[in-house]
Amino acid sequence: MSVDVTLPVLKPTDFASDQDVRWCPGCGDYAILAQMKKIMPTLNIPREKIVFVSGIGCSSRFPYYMNTYGMHSIHGRAPAVATGIKSVRPDLNVWVITGDGDALSIGGNHLMHTIRRNLDINIVLFNNRIYGLTKGQYSPTSPLGKKTKSSPMGAIDNPLHPLSLAIGCEATFVARSIDTEIKHLGEVLMRAAKHAGTSFVEVYQNCNVFNDGAWAYAKDRDTKAETTLELIHNKPLIFGKNRDKGIRLNGMNPEVVDLGKGISEDDLLFHDEKATEPSLAYLLSRMRHVDGFPEPIGVFRAVDRPRYDVAINEQVEVATKERGVGDLDKLFNSGDVWQVA
Amino acid sequence: MSTTAALDKSPALQKQVLTLDEATVRFCGDSGDGMQLAGTQFTNTSALMGNDIATFPDFPAEIRAPQGTLAGVSGFQVHFSSKDIYTPGDTVDALVAMNPAALATNLGELRAGGILIANSDAFEAKGLEQAGYKANPLEDGSLQAYRLHTVAMTKLTRAAVNHLELSQKEKDRCRNFFAMGLVFWLYDRPLEPTLRYIEEKFGKKPEIAQANTLALKAGYHYGETVEAINTQFHVPKAKLEPGTYTSIVGNTAVAYGLMAAARLSDKQLFLGAYPITPASSILEELARHKNFNVLTFQAEDEIAAMAATVGAAFAGAMATTVSSGPGIALKSEAMGLAVMTELPMVIVNVQRGGPSTGLPTKTEQADLYQAIFGRNGECPMPVLAASSPADCFDAAQEAWRIAVQYMVPVVLLTDGYIANGSEPWRIPKYADLEKIPVTHPAPGASGEKFLPYTRNERLARPWAVPGMTGLEHRIGGLEKQDVTGNVCYEPGNHEHMIRVRAAKVEKIVNDIPPQKLDGPPSGDVLVLSWGGTFGACATAVHNVQAQGKAVTHCHLRWLNPLPKDLGDILKRFKKILIPELNLGQLRTVIRAKYLIDAIGLNKIQGKPFSVGEVVGKIEAVLAGDTTSTHDDLANWDYKPPTKVAKQSANQGG
Numbered sequence: 001m002s003v004d005v006t007l008p009v010l011k012p013t014d015f016a017s018d019q020d021v022r023w024c025p026g027c028g029d030y031a032i033l034a035q036m037k038k039i040m041p042t043l044n045i046p047r048e049k050i051v052f053v054s055g056i057g058c059s060s061r062f063p064y065y066m067n068t069y070g071m072h073s074i075h076g077r078a079p080a081v082a083t084g085i086k087s088v089r090p091d092l093n094v095w096v097i098t099g100d101g102d103a104l105s106i107g108g109n110h111l112m113h114t115i116r117r118n119l120d121i122n123i124v125l126f127n128n129r130i131y132g133l134t135k136g137q138y139s140p141t142s143p144l145g146k147k148t149k150s151s152p153m154g155a156i157d158n159p160l161h162p163l164s165l166a167i168g169c170e171a172t173f174v175a176r177s178i179d180t181e182i183k184h185l186g187e188v189l190m191r192a193a194k195h196a197g198t199s200f201v202e203v204y205q206n207c208n209v210f211n212d213g214a215w216a217y218a219k220d221r222d223t224k225a226e227t228t229l230e231l232i233h234n235k236p237l238i239f240g241k242n243r244d245k246g247i248r249l250n251g252m253n254p255e256v257v258d259l260g261k262g263i264s265e266d267d268l269l270f271h272d273e274k275a276t277e278p279s280l281a282y283l284l285s286r287m288r289h290v291d292g293f294p295e296p297i298g299v300f301r302a303v304d305r306p307r308y309d310v311a312i313n314e315q316v317e318v319a320t321k322e323r324g325v326g327d328l329d330k331l332f333n334s335g336d337v338w339q340v341a
Numbered sequence: 342m343s344t345t346a347a348l349d350k351s352p353a354l355q356k357q358v359l360t361l362d363e364a365t366v367r368f369c370g371d372s373g374d375g376m377q378l379a380g381t382q383f384t385n386t387s388a389l390m391g392n393d394i395a396t397f398p399d400f401p402a403e404i405r406a407p408q409g410t411l412a413g414v415s416g417f418q419v420h421f422s423s424k425d426i427y428t429p430g431d432t433v434d435a436l437v438a439m440n441p442a443a444l445a446t447n448l449g450e451l452r453a454g455g456i457l458i459a460n461s462d463a464f465e466a467k468g469l470e471q472a473g474y475k476a477n478p479l480e481d482g483s484l485q486a487y488r489l490h491t492v493a494m495t496k497l498t499r500a501a502v503n504h505l506e507l508s509q510k511e512k513d514r515c516r517n518f519f520a521m522g523l524v525f526w527l528y529d530r531p532l533e534p535t536l537r538y539i540e541e542k543f544g545k546k547p548e549i550a551q552a553n554t555l556a557l558k559a560g561y562h563y564g565e566t567v568e569a570i571n572t573q574f575h576v577p578k579a580k581l582e583p584g585t586y587t588s589i590v591g592n593t594a595v596a597y598g599l600m601a602a603a604r605l606s607d608k609q610l611f612l613g614a615y616p617i618t619p620a621s622s623i624l625e626e627l628a629r630h631k632n633f634n635v636l637t638f639q640a641e642d643e644i645a646a647m648a649a650t651v652g653a654a655f656a657g658a659m660a661t662t663v664s665s666g667p668g669i670a671l672k673s674e675a676m677g678l679a680v681m682t683e684l685p686m687v688i689v690n691v692q693r694g695g696p697s698t699g700l701p702t703k704t705e706q707a708d709l710y711q712a713i714f715g716r717n718g719e720c721p722m723p724v725l726a727a728s729s730p731a732d733c734f735d736a737a738q739e740a741w742r743i744a745v746q747y748m749v750p751v752v753l754l755t756d757g758y759i760a761n762g763s764e765p766w767r768i769p770k771y772a773d774l775e776k777i778p779v780t781h782p783a784p785g786a787s788g789e790k791f792l793p794y795t796r797n798e799r800l801a802r803p804w805a806v807p808g809m810t811g812l813e814h815r816i817g818g819l820e821k822q823d824v825t826g827n828v829c830y831e832p833g834n835h836e837h838m839i840r841v842r843a844a845k846v847e848k849i850v851n852d853i854p855p856q857k858l859d860g861p862p863s864g865d866v867l868v869l870s871w872g873g874t875f876g877a878c879a880t881a882v883h884n885v886q887a888q889g890k891a892v893t894h895c896h897l898r899w900l901n902p903l904p905k906d907l908g909d910i911l912k913r914f915k916k917i918l919i920p921e922l923n924l925g926q927l928r929t930v931i932r933a934k935y936l937i938d939a940i941g942l943n944k945i946q947g948k949p950f951s952v953g954e955v956v957g958k959i960e961a962v963l964a965g966d967t968t969s970t971h972d973d974l975a976n977w978d979y980k981p982p983t984k985v986a987k988q989s990a991n992q993g994g
Contacts, residue, residue: 017815018790019827019828046810047810047813048807048808048809048810048811048812048813049807049808051656051807052815053652054817056818063815063817064815064817064828066815067813068813069807069813069814069815070814070815070816070817071651071652071655071682071815071816071817072815072816072817072818072819073648073651073675073678073817073818074648074674074675074677074678074818077644077645077648077675079645080640080641080644080645080646080648080649080652081648081649081651081652081655082652083638083640083645083648083649083652084611084613084638084648084649084650084651084652084653084654084655084656084660085652085653085655085656085807086652087611087636087638087649087653088609088611088636088653088656088657088658088660089656089657089807089808091808092656092807092808109641109642109645110641110644110645110648112641113640113641113645312636312638313636315631316631316632316634316635316636318631319630319631319632320631320632320634322632323632324632325632325633325634326600326630326632326633326634328597328600328601328604328633328771329770329771331597331600331630331633332587332597332768332769332771333585333587333768335385335587335588335589336385336388336389336534336587336588337585337586337587337768338388338389338390338391338585338586338587339584339585339586340391340581340582340583340584340585340586341583
């Protein structure tokens, strides 16, 4: 851990606010909060420069539990609030904490536009595939046929896949992790924090009250090696308990292949998070357990692109350089003027 | 008296020159005919000549409605005078009609005996039919009540520019300059300002610049030489307060006011906005002035514009947003967040005709309820309104001053009429403007817990800005415990906080000056008005005062809270008349607050009041009339309109 000598050394507990955490016992949110507090002291950013912004939903209580600056705003609007903050204060480290309903349903428009602008903020989406705070209605990520209080005969809306959406908006940093994979989660959050541009992280998060086990296949010790695949930059896509399966490209389509039997690692798809074209990352985001694929976790995409928060302030600098600091008297008198004696 | 234009004069023609106190000219034509440009040039020239001016641009919502149709008519009215004026004029002295549709829709405004200049080339079969004329009105004697001048503007313009290498379309597009030239001669205005404008605007396209110049001069010469037009009018300078003046429209004045307020408070100006008629030009104006430390964020929608404004306020900027009624409706939830988080910001609503999309380019005052009441919960916001184009400059600064003094979001209401209308603005010196001090708490002592909801004597909480050590705190839309700002669901605390937020707004009365009255402190009728109707009401009251009537004008700047002394003022008059461009929104507020049975003069036609309408109602009230325009609608004997205008079915908005 490298720490700037001028900064006090902080511990994870220094990032805990004095408020009681009020999520249900056993909620996946606790693990995410713990990882966040853990990475914070290692970021080398003074605590007073950190701002957590959220919308509405269980996950959106998050800012209250962090001893930083924070705003628990309104449903779906956290990316827009964060845009205002980051635009006028690019020196701040801004996080948006959101959920599947908040980010993808009511706030879908803001999410899309914030991602395309590529402000240097970090968006962490807790995906539990259900509306928890309103007590159990289906969400935009609930699978087809999902029976909930508001869909007693099964959900008929085709679900959204957060990473596909983010990549479609040409997000510059896209990653996925799982609430129970705490080491992996911490590393992904750390990478997100370090990325210059909008970082979009989906976390598979269990709602043990209204949608328990939604991610069981990806979290269960016995199945996760077969149902998930850890992405590593420049490495082939290999998975399985015995690391004997891989993903190969067949034309434009991925396919699961067994290693050996004439197929070597070199035949597999190699992960390239730096690829300028988002097509491969998109393809990876489309791999679903229900279709017989392992679901990738890790960093899908990490590329550089100009940032809105930088550009909006650069225009002020350029204008000031070219025209000088604005003179109001001059401006007011710049049109056709006349004197009355 | 002679013209000052540098043109060759024909000595053979001696025309008479009449001096007038004031005159009103309206240019009207198809929305592609350049009438807004003609009006603006005429306005600026008149202002430069020292006249007082007031203008009324009136254009359709469609960028290009089908050519030649009634729906596509665009007009620009200029009132210029040697006396103080407050309105663009009730009736028109000279009307320029570029086509039959323009004549059909505008003739009603031309006074009997007024000058009518018609482009006879456009009065052909198709145009006449589109305007609903069975016969050519220029020829059938139906216009005998006016001084009609039929001018073949298209042919004359073509003749003037014929030798230039331009397409027919480009040549014909110079027609508005011909019309301008003619009217410039008619009212003895110099051409130089317009020639300068042509040079600036079309300097890079010399052929176009030359064509417009030739057309302008051709129109001027035409007026000078044609015998049928035998009188030229002269309107002398007005006696304005000494100073330097420029002609300003309301939206520019809002932008300048916000920029001044930012500098006076030593803040960066942040504008979060989504384009909407008639507010967009404020966004455009501010976007041009980034070297004044102005950040403009064109958001993905109105909601994001408002939410980003809240974020920028939290982060310590002077945060503002501008919109119109439909946009404000979308912003309402985030405006509630601003009230709850007690952050300072300015929200400008340039009102237009509603409800829903309504009349995007027309004026109305029907968002007063929305501004005062239009949010969920007990959600009070201070509301003030600008009274004229130039007043927008002062109102914007006042809005920000109150916002930071009380840590509240403030709504500034203007309207389409003053947003696009112009008047002379006595340019202030920046150094003479009142500073707007802003304080932020200093870094907190180590180990001491920061309390974000402590309050000063105005009940304002500290504006603690991210980046300050020891002041880390969390705010949001959930109810807060006073002092600590922690989430709190206690019944007693909720009622206490509702009271705090309401009291904060009410206490603003202590920082606003006593209400000014124009007229005696007591009398028969008090005309109580607000916003953009100021000009018509002030002029109307002056007219009846001149007849010796005991009538006083009281124009409100603050709508919430209402001035401290307003209750006493209202009691001193026998009748209270409230003219509004809505169904009686201020009247409802006044009746509820003061238990006074005010009378309403109401008009909801997308147009401002004429002075005559207000005078008429004042006289009626003096004579015992106590009725309001749209009272008792439950017993209204509804009848469908007798004449339903034929309009194209696919009009946009």
